[in-house]
Amino acid sequence: MTIGDWNEAAAELNDIVASFDEGEVSVDDLFTKLERATEIIESLEARLDATKAKVEELTPRIARAADQE
Numbered sequence: 001m002t003i004g005d006w007n008e009a010a011a012e013l014n015d016i017v018a019s020f021d022e023g024e025v026s027v028d029d030l031f032t033k034l035e036r037a038t039e040i041i042e043s044l045e046a047r048l049d050a051t052k053a054k055v056e057e058l059t060p061r062i063a064r065a066a067d068q069e
Contacts, residue, residue, distance in 0.1 A: 006047065013040045 016037045019025050025033055 006044070009040050009044055013037060013044075016040075 016033050019033065
C-alpha cells in the first residue's frame with residue numbers, strides 16, 4: 001500500500017485511531033489496521049526526517065544570501 005500526501009495520511013491515521021477509540025475494530029481487522037497505522041507513522045516520520053535535513057541544509061544558504069543583500 002502506498003501513502004498519499006501528508007494530509008491524506010494523517011486523516012487515514014486519525015480514522016484508524018478513532019475506530020480503535022470507538023471500539024469499531026473487530027479482532028479480524030485489528031492486525032490489518034495496526035499494520036497500516038505503522039506504515040503511515042513510519043512514512044510520516046521519514047518525511048519529517050527528510051524535511052528536517054533539507055531545512056538544515058538550506059538554512060545556512062539562506063543566511064548567507066541574506067547577509068549578501
